[in-house]
Amino acid sequence: MHFLEISQLTVNEITTLMQRAFYFKSNPQAFPNYNQYTVAHLFYEDSTRTRVSFEMAANHLNMSVINVDLQHSSENKGETLDDTMQTLAAMGVNIFVIRHSQDGVPEHVAELGHGACVINAGDGMHAHPSQAMLDMMTIIEQKPHPEHLKIAIVGDLRHSRVANSLQCMCAALNVGELALIAPELWQPSSVYYGHVTTSLSDGLMDADVVICLRVQNERLSTTEYMDMTYYRANYALTSERLLLAKPNAMVMHPGPLNRGVEIDSNIADGPQSFILEQVRNGVFMRMAILEYATSSTF
Ligand code: NCD
Numbered sequence: 415m416h417f418l419e420i421s422q423l424t425v426n427e428i429t430t431l432m433q434r435a436f437y438f439k440s441n442p443q444a445f446p447n448y449n450q451y452t453v454a455h456l457f458y459e460d461s462t463r464t465r466v467s468f469e470m471a472a473n474h475l476n477m478s479v480i481n482v483d484l485q486h487s488s489e490n491k492g493e494t495l496d497d498t499m500q501t502l503a504a505m506g507v508n509i510f511v512i513r514h515s516q517d518g519v520p521e522h523v524a525e526l527g528h529g530a531c532v533i534n535a536g537d538g539m540h541a542h543p544s545q546a547m548l549d550m551m552t553i554i555e556q557k558p559h560p561e562h563l564k565i566a567i568v569g570d571l572r573h574s575r576v577a578n579s580l581q582c583m584c585a586a587l588n589v590g591e592l593a594l595i596a597p598e599l600w601q602p603s604s605v606y607y608g609h610v611t612t613s614l615s616d617g618l619m620d621a622d623v624v625i626c627l628r629v630q631n632e633r634l635s636t637t638e639y640m641d642m643t644y645y646r647a648n649y650a651l652t653s654e655r656l657l658l659a660k661p662n663a664m665v666m667h668p669g670p671l672n673r674g675v676e677i678d679s680n681i682a683d684g685p686q687s688f689i690l691e692q693v694r695n696g697v698f699m700r701m702a703i704l705e706y707a708t709s710s711t712f
Contacts, residue, residue, distance in 0.1 A: 416524045417533045417703050419541040420582035421606075427706075428586055432551050434702035435695065438474075445474050445701070451708055452478040453509040454502050457535070461513055463669055463693055464535050464544070468511045471700035480507065495519070496526055503528035509707050511535050531707040539573045539633060545668050546579035548699040550587065552692045553623055556664055560587040566617045566659070568595040568649060569627030569676055571602040571610075573634065576668045577627060581607045593617035597649065599638055614649055618658040625666045626651045626677045642675065651677045656686065664688045 420428070438445065453472045457465050465481075472479045482502070489498055499510065509531045512520045517538035524532040536542040550560070557563055565584060571577045571594050584592045585607035592608030594601070595617035601610050611617045618624060629645065656665065665677075665686045673679045682689060 415707055415709055416520075416531055417543060417707055418521050418524060419534065420543045420546050420579050420586065423543075423586070425586050428547070428550075428583070431547060431699070431702045431706060432554065434705065435547075435551055435698040436555070438698040438701045439695070445476075446705070447476045448705070448708060449476040449478070451475075451508045451704075452480060452506055453511060453704065454480040454482055454507040455535075456482050456484065456498075456510060456512045458484060458512075458514045458519075459536070461535070463696065464513065467693070467696040468533075468535060468544075468700050468704075470697045471704055474697070474701055475704055477509075477704065495523070499523050499526055499530075500528050503530045509533065509704065512537075514538065533703060533707055536575055538575065539578075540575050541579050541582075542575040542668075543579050544696070544700055544703055545576050546583040547703065548692055548696040549576075549580060549625065549666060549668070550583050551695045551699050552666065552688050553664065555691075555695070556688070557622055560584070560589045562590050563622040564591040564593065564620055565589055565623045565625065566593040566595060566621040567608075567625045567627065568614060568617060568651065570600045570630050570633075571596040571627065572600045572638070573630045574602075574627050577602065580625070581605070584608060593621065595649070597640065597645070599640060614655060615658055618655060621659040621663055623664045623666065624651065624656065624659055625668075627668070628670060628672055629676050646675065650675065651681050653678065653680060653684075656681060662686070666692055669693070 469479055507530055511533045513535040514537050517540035520532050520534035520537050567577050594608050594610045595614055667689050
């Protein structure tokens, strides 16, 4: 099975994946053995946590892991991405985990028909489904009824594949309220679920979960640059602003963090922060996703 975006999963599949991830988390001595599978990691864009997390997940499942060194691959000699995939599949790679700066590349690779499964580890500004899965896992672990929750996502929503996948996730699980908070320039280009606001105080008011996004300078066009003093003054997550949310509100961030830009260190490292729990859960969730990829029916 390919794992390309949240909207392609049924609610039942989402729930089963989460249950499986929770099972792995509580049964670290009983991981299943998938040693007949080989997974190739193809990260055409920088990554620390997603790549390491997928690698650890594959190791826990006893899969063979190939980290393709794209700095020194034959693509530098003019080979196309399609040929690289066909070549690796012919060698026996069963699962591709792909990150790419261009929207739609994982889907394209899935359509090549080489017989291997494709997992989307983040494509351009389009989707980052494994991140949305681990984010929702972290939320449900603390607050098990998403239909009663107000979730606020704040920051550069326009360029955020994480926020796109989270919108689909919130739609699938019928989240009570989803506030998408961003300055005009960074509002999402399409909204599947939730409501957009420019007001941080309206968006944060009584929120159960606050998800802060990174200012993604590398994804901005020249007309989309923002004055960081203005951004901090109006949108940064500070202790004072967090008081607008519910007293036990969870603070989350997909990472990497720009401390002192979109989030203050005392919040990121504070008692309401679940940022490291997201990272921890990511390994178990990716184990569930890799296992899902090996199944013909789920
Ligand atoms: C995100 C990504 O790469 O899309 N990070 C991640 O995978 N944990 C978010 C980001 O880049 O800001």
